[in-house]
Amino acid sequence: MIDFGLLASIAFVLAIPALFVRPFPPSAVPHGVIDTALGALAAGLIVGRLTSLALDDPGSLTKLGDILIIRSGVEFWPGVAAGLGWLAVGARREATPASVRIAALAPAALVGWACYEATCLLRDGCPGPASQLGAHPDGLTTRMFPVGLAVAFAAMCVACILERAHRRGLRSTQVGVMAVASVAAIRSVASIWLPHIGDGLTRQHKESIAVFAVSSMAVAVMCRHRRRDVTQTAASR
Amino acid sequence: MEPGTASNAGHQGPRTRTKLVTLVLLLAVAGYAVTRPSTTVSFEATGPALSTPPAGQLTALSADQFEGVLVGLRGKAVIVNVWASWCAPCRTETPLLERAWRANSDHMTILGVASKDVSSGSRAFIKEFGVTFPNIFDGTGEIRSRLGLRGFPATYVFDINGTLRTTIIGGLTEQRLAAVLNDLRS
Numbered sequence: 001m002i003d004f005g006l007l008a009s010i011a012f013v014l015a016i017p018a019l020f021v022r023p024f025p026p027s028a029v030p031h032g033v034i035d036t037a038l039g040a041l042a043a044g045l046i047v048g049r050l051t052s053l054a055l056d057d058p059g060s061l062t063k064l065g066d067i068l069i070i071r072s073g074v075e076f077w078p079g080v081a082a083g084l085g086w087l088a089v090g091a092r093r094e095a096t097p098a099s100v101r102i103a104a105l106a107p108a109a110l111v112g113w114a115c116y117e118a119t120c121l122l123r124d125g126c127p128g129p130a131s132q133l134g135a136h137p138d139g140l141t142t143r144m145f146p147v148g149l150a151v152a153f154a155a156m157c158v159a160c161i162l163e164r165a166h167r168r169g170l171r172s173t174q175v176g177v178m179a180v181a182s183v184a185a186i187r188s189v190a191s192i193w194l195p196h197i198g199d200g201l202t203r204q205h206k207e208s209i210a211v212f213a214v215s216s217m218a219v220a221v222m223c224r225h226r227r228r229d230v231t232q233t234a235a236s237r
Numbered sequence: 238m239e240p241g242t243a244s245n246a247g248h249q250g251p252r253t254r255t256k257l258v259t260l261v262l263l264l265a266v267a268g269y270a271v272t273r274p275s276t277t278v279s280f281e282a283t284g285p286a287l288s289t290p291p292a293g294q295l296t297a298l299s300a301d302q303f304e305g306v307l308v309g310l311r312g313k314a315v316i317v318n319v320w321a322s323w324c325a326p327c328r329t330e331t332p333l334l335e336r337a338w339r340a341n342s343d344h345m346t347i348l349g350v351a352s353k354d355v356s357s358g359s360r361a362f363i364k365e366f367g368v369t370f371p372n373i374f375d376g377t378g379e380i381r382s383r384l385g386l387r388g389f390p391a392t393y394v395f396d397i398n399g400t401l402r403t404t405i406i407g408g409l410t411e412q413r414l415a416a417v418l419n420d421l422r423s
Contacts (some may be wrong), residue, residue, distance in 0.1 A: 003407055004265075011265035015258045034258065043289060057328050059365075066325040072408050073329055095251025127416030130423065137413075139394070141422040195415030198340045202411065 003071045003125035012115040014038070017108035024166055028096055028104035034107075037105065037112070039090065040083035045070055048079025055203075076187070077207045080180070085111075103172035105180040110159035113183065117155065120148030129193045151190045158182040171226075177218045182213035278385045278404045280393070282307035293369045295351060297362050300379035306348070307399060314345040314421040317393040319381055321351060322358035324389040326408030333411055338370040341418055348373065352381040353389070361395045396421065 005120050014034060023029040023139040052073040053060050060066035087105065088098035120126040125137030126146035158179070165177045191205035201209075287305030290296035298306070307315060318334055320327040338347045349372035351359035355373055362402060363372060371398065375381055392405040394417055402420075 008265045011262045015262040018258055019255055029372065032254065034254065048266070056332070060325065060328060063325070069325045072326045124410060124413045127412055137416060139405070139415060141402070142416075142420045142423050144416060194412050195419055196411055197336045197415050197418070218353075 003123075005119075006071055008122050009116055009119040012119050013058035013112040014041070016115045017111045021108040021111050021163075023108065024163065025100070025104060025105040028091075028100045030094070033108050035107065036090065036101075037085070037108065040086040040105075043086035044079035044083035045074055047082030048076065051075040051078040075207075076204060077211055080183075084176075097172070099172040099176055103166060103175035103179075106166075106175050107159040107163040110155050110162070110179060110183070114152040114155035114159065117148045118152035120146070127195055129195070145193065147190050147193050151186055154186045155183070158186070171222075174219070174222050174226075177215055177222065181212060181215035181219050184208050184215055188212050240343045278401065280384055280401050282395075282399055284308060286311075289346065289348070290373060292371045293363070295356065295357070295372045295374050296362055297374040297376055298353040298380075299377070300383050301406070303350070303373055303375075303380045304383070306373070307395065310346055310348075310395075311399045312397055314397055315395040315399075316345065316347045316348065316417070317346070317350060317395070319350045319352050319375075319384065319386055319389065319391045319393075320362075321354040321389050322362035323354065327362075327390045328366075330392075330414075331362075331368060331401075333409060333414055335366065335368055335370065336415055337372060337418060341422075342370075345418070345421060346370070350375050350380055350384075352378060352386070394421070 014037070017037070018032070018034045021033065024034060026067060049070050050061065052075040053067065055075065056073065057066075066072075084102060087102050091098045091101035120205060125140070126135070126144070126148040127137045128134065128145040128147035130142050131145035134143045136142070137144055140190075162175055162179055162182070165178075166172070169195070170178075187208035188205065191202065191208060194202075196202050238266075250308075263321050268396055282304040284301055286309035288309055289306055290298065307317075314336075316334070318330070320331065334347055334349075347370040349363075349368065350369060351362070351372055352375035354374075356376070359372070359374060371378070384391070388406050390408060392409055394403045395402055396402050403417070405417075
């Protein structure tokens with residue numbers, strides 16, 4: 001059975017960034033956002049799906065039909081890692097620094113993710129915690145706060161901030177790591193409100209917290225190095 | 238080559254691509270809107286009340302007996318999940334349903350309905366996932382026909398009055414199932 005909600009979501013994920021986000025610098029993405037991002041998206045979906053099956057249902061790893069049903073679950077962070085890996089390999093082949101290409105595409109990727117979250121309206125009605133500030137997800141009588149829309153808004157804001165900061169001179173490596181840290185932070189916070197079964201944190205929530213811890217440490221180290229560089233340059237003058 | 242030809246050609250590509258992408262987007266959205274199945278299914282269980290089949294087992298029942306079980310369960314919310322051992326999304330959602338059952342069995346019931354399947358396959362599936370909620374075997378396909386099943390898996394949520402509140406066609410996500418459970422609790 002074709003999931004038209006998911007299909008429409010993927011169409012938005014690809015089309016909106018391609019139409020409205022300009023990579024910076026444009027020379028880092030010579031083939032355009034769509035051509036460059038499609039491979040990364042496919043790599044992310046395949047690796048994310050295989051990881052999900054390996055963790056939850058290893059018996060299905062030998063069945064192609066089961067692997068192809070991405071609606072049944074794609075592990076987010078392994079998928080992101082695979083997508084980044086794909087971009088890095090592609091950039092190296094074209095003699096472009098991987099960090100430059102990843103930073104150039106980071107705002108587009110964030111906008112794409114925001115589109116995916118916002119189109120939860122087409123998939124499952126964006127359930128969240130019970131709240132007067134919200135809507136009735138399909139078939140439910142409780143009014144729920146649409147966490148997906150809040151996540152989409154946050155991701156859009158981060159995309160705008162990072163894009164501006166990059167144009168104003170933030171280094172490519174910092175843009176890439178900050179994008180990852182921001183996504184991890186948004187997911188970590190959003191997971192608190194997402195309905196889940198039983199007590200304790202979900203696996204996705206734990207993964208996001210771990211990625212946030214590692215990436216925010218990396219951001220802190222990079223900022224410290226940069227500050228030291230600036231101080232040393234000033235002292236040598 | 239005329240001066241400017243290369244730059245014109247350079248603009249043509251992205252423009253055409255933009256149009257194509259927009260067209261694909263519109264077609265996808267329109268396709269979705271046109272073909273999206275309505276989730277409202279009209280079904281109300283009737284007949285004499287019957288007891289719930291034993292938990293963790295697969296019991297073959299007719300459609301009338303299935304309706305009797307639902308009548309007997311009035312007073313408790315019931316989630317009916319129609320599955321088959323060959324269905325990939327069913328493999329993903331069964332552990333979720335099992336967790337939901339273990340966490341909420343005091344105020345709701347999950348009733349699995351194995352349909353369009355062979356009983357040995359269904360039994361192996363139950364064993365593989367360690368399912369402890371009751372399961373019914375729909376050998377004739379009558380139950381899925383009465384429920385107006387359009388695809389596997391399908392989940393039907395009944396409130397404590399036996400009214401069908403919502404139908405979810407396709408695999409359940411943890412978020413969606415948890416939202417349904419919260420809704421039933423409220």
